[in-house]
Amino acid sequence: MKVPLLDLNAQYQTIKPEIETAISNVLAHQRFIMGPEVAELEKKIAAYCNVKHAIACASGSDALLLSLMACGVGHGDAVITTPYTFFATAGAIARLGATAIFADIDPKTYNIDPNQIEDALIGKGIYGSRVPGSGSRIKAVIPVHLYGQSADMEPIMEIAKRRNLIVIEDAAQAIGAEYKGKRVGSIGHFGCFSFFPSKNLGCFGDGGIITTNSDEYADKLSILRVHGSKPKYYHKIVGLNSRLDTIQAAVVGVKLKYLDKWSLTRKANADWYNDALTGAGLTDRYLITPYEGCSGRHIYNQYVIRAKDRDGLMIHLKKKGIGTEVYYPVPLHLQECFANLGYKVGDLPHSEAAAKETIALPIYPELTDEQKQYVVDTIKEFYQ
Ligand SMILES: *Cc1c(COP(=O)(O)O)cnc(C)c1O
Numbered sequence: 001m002k003v004p005l006l007d008l009n010a011q012y013q014t015i016k017p018e019i020e021t022a023i024s025n026v027l028a029h030q031r032f033i034m035g036p037e038v039a040e041l042e043k044k045i046a047a048y049c050n051v052k053h054a055i056a057c058a059s060g061s062d063a064l065l066l067s068l069m070a071c072g073v074g075h076g077d078a079v080i081t082t083p084y085t086f087f088a089t090a091g092a093i094a095r096l097g098a099t100a101i102f103a104d105i106d107p108k109t110y111n112i113d114p115n116q117i118e119d120a121l122i123g124k125g126i127y128g129s130r131v132p133g134s135g136s137r138i139k140a141v142i143p144v145h146l147y148g149q150s151a152d153m154e155p156i157m158e159i160a161k162r163r164n165l166i167v168i169e170d171a172a173q174a175i176g177a178e179y180k181g182k183r184v185g186s187i188g189h190f191g192c193f194s195f196f197p198s199k200n201l202g203c204f205g206d207g208g209i210i211t212t213n214s215d216e217y218a219d220k221l222s223i224l225r226v227h228g229s230k231p232k233y234y235h236k237i238v239g240l241n242s243r244l245d246t247i248q249a250a251v252v253g254v255k256l257k258y259l260d261k262w263s264l265t266r267k268a269n270a271d272w273y274n275d276a277l278t279g280a281g282l283t284d285r286y287l288i289t290p291y292e293g294c295s296g297r298h299i300y301n302q303y304v305i306r307a308k309d310r311d312g313l314m315i316h317l318k319k320k321g322i323g324t325e326v327y328y329p330v331p332l333h334l335q336e337c338f339a340n341l342g343y344k345v346g347d348l349p350h351s352e353a354a355a356k357e358t359i360a361l362p363i364y365p366e367l368t369d370e371q372k373q374y375v376v377d378t379i380k381e382f383y384q
Pocket of ligand 1: 059062085088144172173193195207
């Protein structure tokens with residue numbers, strides 16, 4: 001039996017005629033840049049995330065970059081974020097000449113620990129003079145809702161308010177996730193989403209969108225994504241070319257109708273895994289199951305467990321035809337390109353441990369019962 005980590009074709013087959021109609025509509029009108037499907041999608045996503053505005057752009061990475069640009073982050077500024085995330089989160093900060101300050105995660109949820117944000121702000125522990133960012137003006141914080149589960153937003157918003165920080169939610173993996181009844185992307189000043197194909201709501205290439213309740217930020221973002229031009233060919237600011245293709249908007253528009261169903265099925269798969277792995281006695285002996293996390297809706301973009309001899313397990317599963325992945329093998333504070341920031345091994349121990357111990361299992365909605373059972377049996381086999 002083969003169980004890939006993700007089977008995009010299985011999903012495509014269930015919605016093929018609708019997708020093809022949506023794409024051929026775009027081919028018929030030929031408005032490939034900022035066609036009507038883009039504005040329609042922005043309306044739908046704003047409603048879905050329960051925010052006033054949504055501004056589509058070329059990727060989740062650009063969503064982060066544009067949000068930082070909209071609040072004027074640049075040289076001499078610092079932004080606090082988690083080291084246990086996809087590179088783009090910190091890449092956006094560095095690209096603007098600002099400094100990323102990494103705050104360690106809560107080992108239960110893998111999301112940024114609000115207490116560590118506080119430490120970074122007051123220069124406690126490793127955040128003394130040694131970390132370069134500590135000399136800069138800390139302007140914003142980027143919590144990441146990793147794997148589809150919201151970060152602990154209440155204390156983060158409290159700290160941000162007290163310290164006058166902008167909060168940019170990296171919700172690239174978490175569209176539709178909720179924290180205490182609020183949709184992610186509606187809690188901070190900005191919410192950044194990605195339509196990368198492997199996200200719960202993916203397009204057929206790159207794409208992204210930014211949510212905000214601020215009229216001013218929404219206006220700024222919509223100008224920044226077209227080279228800072230308003231009206232056309234008149235530039236008060238320098239922006240970039242970062243629009244969502246009309247064809248991609250059409251694809252996402254179709255898929256959005258199914259998103260809740262897909263996310264619920266992912267959750268059901270996760271619950272099933274949790275039971276099956278607990279029942280096998282694996283959780284006590286070898287594995288720590290994920291997330292005793294925040295109260296709210298988890299959309300399971302990834303189902304991640306901690307595993308004893310993680311690399312050995314991964315090789316075993318691969319031999320048996322099961323796809324897995326490590327998100328992420330190197331925490332960002334130890335990436336070569338950030339060596340200048342001065343972090344060393346041991347500085348952020350929870351992120352470093354997670355990078356060594358975690359493994360993502362197949363969780364996509366179209367998984368069959370037989371496939372899930374096969375994954376669990378193969379894990380059991382390894383540990384016996
Ligand atoms: C996918 C992802 C991004 C970047 O999205 P792209 O659309 O691939 O540019 C940013 N942050 C996180 C946490 C992600 O998972």
